[in-house]
Each structure stands twice: as structure tokens, then as C-alpha cells.
Amino acid sequence: MAITKVKSLKGEITVPGDKSISHRGVMFGAISEGTTELTGFLDGADCRSTIDCFKAMGIDISQEADHVIIHGKGLHGLSAPKEMLDVGNSGTTTRLISGILAGQSFISSLNGDASIQKRPMGRIITPLTQMGAHIRSIKDNGCAPLEIGGAPLKAIHYDSPVASAQVKSCVLLAGLYADGVTSVTEPVVSRNHTELMLSGFGADIKSEGLTASIVGGPKLVGQKIAVPGDISSAAYFIVAGLICPNSDLLIKNVNTNPTRAGIIKIAQDMGGNIELLNERIVSGEPVADIHVTTSDLHGCEVSGEIIPALIDEIPVIAVMAACASGTTVIKDAAELKVKESDRIATVTENLKAMGCDITPTEDGMIINGGKPLHGTTVNTHLDHRIAMSFAIAALIAEGETTFDNEECCSISYPTFFETLNQIINK
Template sequence: MPINKAKSLKGEIKVPGDKSISHRGVMFGAISEDITELTGFLDGADCRSTIGCFKAMGIDITQEHDHVVIHGKGLHGLSEPQQVLDVGNSGTTTRLISGILAGQPFVSTLNGDESIQKRPMGRIITPLTQMGAYIRSLKNNNCAPLEVGGVPLAPLRYDSPVASAQVKSCVLLAGLYADGITSVTEPVVSRNHTELMLSGFGANIKSEGLTATVVGGPKLVGQKIEVPGDISSAAFFIVAGLICPNADLLIKNVNTNPTRAGIIKVAQDMGGNIELLNERVVSGEPVADIHVTTSELHGCEISGDIIPTLIDELPVIAVMAACASGTTVIKDASELKVKESDRIATVTENLTNMGCDITPTEDGMIISGGMPLKGTLIKTYLDHRIAMAFAIAGLVADGETTFDNEDCCCISYPDFFKTLNNLTNQ
């Protein structure tokens, strides 16, 4: 779908359900007793991979659009799968489910697409091995395919070298199967959906400072969970509302968990007109409606502790920086290199092709904003966030912006282009 320069952007939207919470709802429901019901579930490719993995282990799961019902079998109720567990393109599925599989009495094999087979899994292999787990990279390259499970686990106090909710969650989930207390200490606090949701299911889990702790052997009980909108999906429209002319957008029912909402602070620091309305708590998570209007933006530095709270939003933040006056410096974000694509390289390549002055660095990028962008062919590298970020760039670019593959948006936002089209045709 080609994108052309927008004359205005007005309307009220709801974005798809939070991907992190949707994944966890299925996983925790599967290892809980009784029924877990999710409303607002993200019906995207990644979350369907999670459902498929647990169905393959004997869990009865029914889905009708964004409504999912999981008939849990308790902490020890999973059955040995008769085939390779297909995680698709989902790093969350791969890393979190490894923690659960490490505590099973059977051995499972995990594998996914070409992209997932390049993403670093040594960061979970190390702590799980320290817990006594059997986990092996079948190609001996610390990547998928992985073989996991079959031996008892011991509790662990783990100092993680990276601030990663996926690593933290993997270890805490393995800790459910260990006899004793398992803890993870991070250099910076990462998103805390696992801690919040596991507590709701009945786990003895707590967070204090940089450390999250869980006690093994809990009885988890199914829950009813209302999944709020994903701020990572809302981010594209937050930026669109700030950079497009004559823009006035209301994005309803968005998860504003402070461990995820760094983009709101950055937008405000850059001079963006952004406000949170109707703030409330839904299923343990802070939620609000986000109102944005056209703004005169200026550059800033984005670094340090805020990076884990907006790591997935940095591609579209880079687009925002390209439209702002002055220089924006993004630092401490080397994690961008090991996402669905090397996002330092892919953002740099595409913004350069659109006429932006951008310099990649070892752990981020330097963007001199304010120059007019021009439409071009966007190379997505099958990365959903790259495709959507540059669709937003296309709204302010001269000429036509096209994509080598826009279907990758289905990973997290199947109706993205439809939503965008509706807003630009009010």
C-alpha cells in the first residue's frame, strides 16, 4: 500500500491489545488451574504462535477474534508435544516458554522462522543452565532451534547483564518449578507485566528496586483479564499526531505502565502536545486515553534508564526526531541490533534514503532533524515495527512511500494500514 503526504489526521481509534500481556495471559492461564478468560487479546501472528505451542502440549484453548478462553491444567499439567513447538517470529514466545519448558519432566524442541533462528538465546541459556536445566542450542550457536527440559531445577539468584523483561520472565517462570526462592536483578528495571500478572494468578512474587523474586511451587488459579491497548502500537499514531499537519487524535484504552511508557516522556521532552485522559487501572495495569495534536518539536537526548521503557518504539521515535528541529541523540540502545532486524542499521538506511541526516553509532544514532523527507521504497527486512514506523514517515514525506513487504505488520497490528487510511480520509 503506497503512503502519500497527509493534509490532516483526525479521529478516535483503539489499537490492538497489548502483545506482552496477551502472550503472558495464554502462558499463565495454561499453567493455572481452572479457566482463564482474555478479552482484548491481540490476534496477531506472534500471539497465535503462543496459543499453538500450548495447544500442542494438551491445553484446550478456544479463540474468537480478541476473546480467548484457556482451560488450564495447573503447574504440572502440560503434556509432551509430539512435534516441534513452532514459535514463528516471536522472541517473547521463545524466551518465556523456555522458562516453563525447563521445569517439565519431558524434553521439547523449539524452533521458528529464519529471523528467530538468528536472535540471541544465550541470554536465557546461561541462567537456565545455572538452575540445572537441560537446554541446548541444536546448532551450537546460542540460537534456535532449542532443546529444553527433562531435569529438576534449583532456585537461583541471577544478576542479569541486560535489562530484558524476556530474560527476567524466563528465569522467574523457571523459578515456579524450583524448590525455593528465585530472583533476578537487572541493571535497569525492565517492563514488569510478568510480576503484575503472576501476582494476580496467585504466585508469591514481589519486586524491590532492581530485583524481582518468586517462590517456587505456587498454586496458580485462572483469571479474567481485560487486555488494554498496546502502547507499542499506539506509538505510531502518537508520533503521527505530533508530526502531521492539522492533526487531532484520541487513542483510547492504552496501557500506560511506566515500565513501558517512555515514549510519552520523550514526546513531552521534545515539545509534543500530548495528554493522558481518563486514567484508570484495568486488570492490574494502568490505562489511559491519549490525546495528541500537531506540535513544533525539537531534538533531545534519549539515553540511560529510559531506554528499556521505549526500546520497541525507537524506530518511530527516530522518525519523530527526523521531523523535529535540531539534533536528537539516541544512546545506550545496542539492544536494537538484536530485534527482528538490526534496527540501528534498518532505521539508518531508510531514513537516509528519505533524505534525513542520520549517523549510526555503536549503541544508537544521531539524527539532525528538520529537513524535508522524500518518499522512497522502504526496505522492511520483514520487521513489523520498521514497516509501520516508515508508514508514519510517509505521511509527511514529499511523493510516494512504498514498501517491499507490508504484510509483516500482521505480527502485531493486522489492521494497521486500514486504521491509517481511515484517519487520513476523514
């Protein structure tokens, strides 16, 4: 795969279904009574890992492309898996399913790929242990493989040291199996898909300020869910439309939930021509069509409470900053170090290789934008968001950009390069 500089980008596109909602739809459907139907499901490797885990616990799930039907068995309907559950590359699967497994009467174990075996699981081991769960890191290093379950749970109030939807969701899902009210308070509000969706399935769940609470033992009932497009996937094309010359893009049917859509605000703060059209609510989530055109961008500060709403988009925001005049400072984002790769290091490495003036910091990076970029061989570190972000950088770089591994995009966006080719005008 080689990408060269483009003359413009034009057209209308759609992006795959929201990854967070696709994962949760399968999980919540599996522990609900009756049938759950998902349309617009993200048929990527991570979400297939979630399906496979619940199939291994006796749930009947059928899938045809982006249409998934889950025949739920209720809160206590899962069966002990015969083998270790394989979560693949998916941190969402790992952390959310752990909350569900903690409330089961059986002991199970889970593991994933080399990346998952390095990602920190102490952040869920601590609260689940406080709830009385049996959960341990089998290698005693705070990472997968994990052994979980087989203990009655008690409700707790947990003050999470990190703003993480995965940690919050894990504790709330365990709270389904506890007597009383389980609550989680975060330092900053993280994405709220779990709260919105579980409420739709019939849980007694509420959010007040920084705290989300759930009442144990509800009867969850299967739902029909239309999954909107994933803003994390749309982000690449938002940035592409802003930085490439003579461009005009419409990205249709995108989830614009404000706990996820921080990139829209940052793009506007940098002077981006970006507007939301046809705003509506679909299956409880705000959705819009996003229109972007070529823009004269300037640097800004990306920090504080907005970070959880754009943490997965920081690699492509860094690319946008490299194309903007002036300095962009990204901080309060130390969480980048424990993603699929250390994204502070991998973004810095690859932007430097393209000629950008970028300095890594402990919790982010400083980017002096406006220098022309040139092609390179991108070292993806098998990280899908690094691969896609630098595919966008390649569109405005002189010469040719190649990748050591573009297949990793299939984790979240299997058709990424097909979509990109639809809109390129060379």
C-alpha cells in the same frame, strides 16, 4: 501499498490488545488451575504462535477474534509435544516458554523462522543452566532451535547483564518449578507485566528496586483479564498526530504502564502536545486515553534508564526526531541490533533514503532533524516495526512511499493500515 503526504489526521481510534499481556495471559492461564478468559487479546501472528505451542502440549484453548478461553491444567499439567514447537517470529514466545519448559519432566524442542534462528538465546541458556535445566542450542550457536527440559530445577539469584523483560520472565517462570526463592536483578528495571500478572494468578512474587523474586511451587488459579491497547501500537499514531499538520487524535484505552510508556515522556521532552485522559487501572495495569495534537518538536537525548521502556518504539521515535528541529541523540540502545532486524541499520538505511541527516552509532544513532523528507521504497527487512514506522514517515514526505513488504505488520498489528486510513484527510 503506496502512501502520500496528508493534509491532516483527525479522529478517535483504538489499537489492538497489548502483545506482552496477550502472550502472558495464554501462558499463565495454561499452567494455572481452572479457566482463564482474555478479552481484548491481540490476534496477531506472534500471539497465535503462543496459543499453538500450548495447544501442542495438551491445553484446550478456544479463540474467537479477540476473545480467548484457556482451560488450564496447573503447573505440572503440560504434556510432551509430539513435534518440535513452532514459535514463528516471536522472541517473547521463545524466551518465556523456555522458562516453563525448563521445569517439565519431558524433553521438548522449539524452533522459529529465519529471524528467530538469529536472535541470541545464550541470555536465557546461561541462567536456566545455572538452575540445573537441560537446555542447549541444537546447532551449538547460541540460537534456536533449542532443546529444553527434563531436569529438576534449583532456585538461584541471577544478576542479568541485560535489562530484558524476556530474560527476567524466563527465569521467574522457571522459578515456579524450583524449590525456594528465585530472583533476578537487572541493571535497569524492564517491563513488569510478568510480576503484575503472576501476582494476580496467585504467585508469591515481589519486586524491590532492580530485583524481582518468586517463590517456587505456588497454586496458580485462572483469571479474567481485560487486555488494554498496546502502547507499542499506539506509538505510531502518537508520533503521527505530533508530526502531521493540523492533526488532533484520541487513542483510547492504551496501557500506560511506566515500564513501557517511555515514548510518552520522550514526546513531551521534544515539546509534544500529549495528554493522558481518563486514567484508570484495568486488570492490574494502568490505562488511559492519549490525546495528541500537531506540535513544534525539538531534538533531545534518548538514553539511560528510559531505554528499556521504549526499546520497541525507537524506530518511530527516530521518525519523530527526523521531523524535529535540532539534534536528537539515541544511545545505550545496542539491543536494537538483535531485534527482528538490526534496527540501528534498518532505521538508518530507510531514513537516509528519505533524505534525513542520520548517522548510526554502536549503540544508537544521531539525527539532525528538520530536513524535508521525500518518498522512497522502504526496505522493511520483514520487520513489522520498521514497516509501520516508515508508514508514519510517509505521511509527511513529498511524493510517494512504497514498501517491499507491508504484510509483516500482521506480526503485531494486522489492521494497521485500516486504522491509518480511518484518520487520514488528504
